[in-house]
Amino acid sequence: MITIKEIANMMNVSPTTVANVIHGRTSKVSKENVERIQQALKDHNYVPKMGLEALTKGKTRLIIVVIHTTKRYTQTTVGDPFYSQTIGVLEEEIRRAGYYMMLYIDRNLDNIFKTALSWNVAGIIAVTLSKTNYEKLCSLVDCPVVGIDTFMEDTAPLPDKGYHVTLDDIGAGRQMTSYLINAGFSNIMVISDAKIGSSALRAAGAKTALKEHGISTEKQWHMVLDTQKRRRDSQYNSLLALAGRKYVLFCTADQLAFEVIGYLNEHGCHVPSDISVCGFDDNPYAEFCIPKLTTMHQDIARKGELASEILFRLLSGENVEEKAIRLPVELVVRKSVLPPD
Structure with missing residues (x-):
């Protein structure tokens, strides 16, 4: 050149x-x-050269997207449809605004904090950090930080620089479970892959619905999946005993529902004739799996659009009054749930 x-x-x-x-x-x-x-x-x-331009102008056009993820046993983080769709929308919105996106994914929170501090960035979008770690990130940096699914309680005050976009995960879990109960199920098993975060909040909502409808939670109602494949398969194997007993499995993410359905089918347990399964997210594959998955739809793309919009409004000097946005969910009934007779 x-x-x-x-x-x-x-x-x-x-x-x-x-x-x-x-x-x-x-x-x-x-x-x-x-x-x-x-x-x-x-x-x-x-x-x-963008680096030289940033130094010359005394400002940066770089936005860092940091993702805190848990240990996974089958795929990379970007292989998860939730994260891949979120990343895709953020990249498009950031590029459209004339900025450049840097992506950093780690299970180690200290590495996330160090990376955020090491780079001269205009702003940060933080995805799936806990409330405590989101607050810590806000306190460490001098730029705007917008969270996506940062697990904030309704009553929790946000940090001065803090803004976030999420769902009412507890309410959504309660809504799905109430639908299942009203459809005639009294045997409901919630399946999640974490004891914290959105999965745990959805499970908490399910437990609330069970209690509201007078269904005991003394017996096992919640299975938290292991990250080790051998142990996870053992957990799936235990579900075979529920076949023919008018059970429904409420998976707190569609990806889990796909795993469960695949395992059950491979071992002669058919969905939904032997056991019903539903999910959460309505990811792009939910309509194409066999059977088509009953699930709770969330607008993942809208989360990314709103988070980007808030960040760029802040960068333009605008006073953004609404610090917490909770998007609605919608029940999508397909073929994987067969109400008991």
Whole structure:
């Protein structure tokens, strides 16, 4: 690629003059030279180096998206439809606003904090951090931080720099479970992959619904899956004993429902004739699995759009009054749940 010095020699001006035109400082450059230099830059497809531009202008166009993820046993984080869709929407919104996205994913929170502090970024979008760790991140950095699914309670005050977009996960878990009970189920097993975060909140909502309808939670009603495949398969194997007993399995994420349905089918237990299964998320595969999955729809794309919108409003100096946005969910009834006779 052509350099500033080479363009300066071609135009018979100093490299400083060319640099001034590139960075918009043209008050001391003649109109004729500005036009000549701009045309030369265009003709030779000159592209400024973003790092140098950021240093020269004293500001950055970099947004970092940090994701805290738990240990996974089957796939990478970006292989999960929730995260891949979230990342895709954020990248598009950030690029459209004229910024550049840096993505950092880690199970180690200290690494996330160090990375956020190490880079000169305009803003941060934090995905699936706990409330405590989200607050810590806000306290460490000097830029706006917007959270997605940061597990904030309704009554919890947000940090001064804190904004977040999420769901009412407890209410959504309660809604799905109430639907199942009203459909005639009294044997409901909630299956999640974590004791914290959105999965745990959805399970808590399910427990609330069970109690509201007078269904005992003394017996096992909640299975938290192990991250080790051998132990996880053993847990799935225990579900085979529930076949034919008018059970429904409420998985707190569609990905879990797909795993469960696959295991059950491989071992001769058919969904929904032997046992019913439902999920949560309504990810793109829910409509194509066999049977089609009954699930709770959440608008993942809208989460990313709103988080980006809030961040760029803050960066423009706007006062954003609404600090916490909770999006609605919608029950989607398909073929994986067969109400008992």
